[in-house]
Amino acid sequence: MPEPVTRFDDFAIEGLVGRGGSATVYRAQRISRPGPALALKVLDERHRAPSDLERLHREFEFARRAAHPHVVVVDECGDGWLAMELVDGGTVSTLGTLPAFLTALADVAEALDHAHRLGIVHCDVKPSNILVHSDFSVRGAVLVDFGVARSLTERAPRPATRIDASLPYTAPEILHGRTASAASDEYALACTAxxxxxxxxxxxxxxxxxxxxxxxxxxxPRYSRRLAWVSHAFDSILAKAMAKDPDHRYATCSEFVRLVARALTP
Structure with a gap:
């Protein structure tokens, strides 16, 4: 795609939001249907193999099915592009305060629990996949990128021939080649927390x-041993959420985050 981009398909490009390993995200306006600015994700030319296009369409379909106030709103998916809600506050890492982080984690936990009840596992929970609105106190955090999500109701799940998730947040069962579950997302959320x-x-x-x-x-790790503001309760809560056996983790992501907030709030 030539630079600078001013138009793509039915979209007028207003600016650059960010670049990833396989795509560029622009702030854009739909020409034929004016409305609020959108985020337009466009796959790079060298990342338009069938597998890349499939991942983009999976991202759209799973996000659409998992519709929730704290899941990014997707608008349309085309040939190598995806239009979605523009979340304009950056990633969750920019928040900077304990209360804000706990609020964002609670928002994402709620979104994950909702997806899990629908039989959808996100499979790539990490800080860079959690965005925040500029009016965070009103709209909170949003979970994005369902590109490697999977459905627990699929009759023939994709074989675990490679690890699609990000290693710092990947649950042990995934590394063993087992199928991802809601508990795997909980482990990733605990690493993110x-x-x-x-x-x-x-x-x-x-x-x-x-x-x-x-x-x-x-x-x-037991953080209370080296950080005075971290309680022993936090260590115990984290140990359960990150248990090597997924059956030993909490029943929901929200339960985990509620306990963390209780352990860290004076």
């Missing part, structure tokens, strides 16, 4: 294999 609240994800390693080994075999 640690990164937002503490500053780094629970496990950090210089290599992918080191990170995989940490998820599979290392105990969950």
């Amino acid at each position: 640690v990164e937002l609240l503490i500053g780094t994800p629970p496990f950090v390693a210089s290599t992918a294999m080191g990170l995989i080994d940490a998820h599979l075999s290392q105990p969950v």
Whole structure:
């Protein structure tokens, strides 16, 4: 796509929102149907293989099915592009305060629980996939990017031949090649919570294999031992949400976040 872009398909391009590994996101207005500005995600030319197009369409379909106040609103999916709600406050990492982080985590937990009740697993929960509205106190946080989501009702789930999720947030069962579940999203949300609240994800390693080994075999860090403001209760709550066995985690993401908020709020 030539730069600078001023028009794409039925959209007038107003500016650049961001670039990812396979796509560029623009602020855009639909020409034939004027209305609020949209976020237009356009796949790069070198990322338009059938698998890339399938992922984009999965992102649209799962987000549409999981419609919720804290799930990004998708508008339309075309040939290599996806138009969706423009969430204009940046990623959740920009919030900067404990109360705001806890509010955002509660919003996303609510969205995930809603998706799980519909049989949808997000499969890629992480800070960069949580956006916030500029009027955060009113509209809160939004979960985005359902590109690797899967349905628990699929008769023949895609085989786990590769790891599509981001390693710092990937549950042990996924690394073992098992099918993702709601508990896998909870594990990823717990890793996300640690990164937002503490500053780094629970496990950090210089290599992918080191990170995989940490998820599979290392105990969950106990933060109360080195951070005075973190309670022992937080350690216990986190250990359950990040249990190696998914059956030992909390029943819902919202339960986990409620307990975390209680443990960290004076």
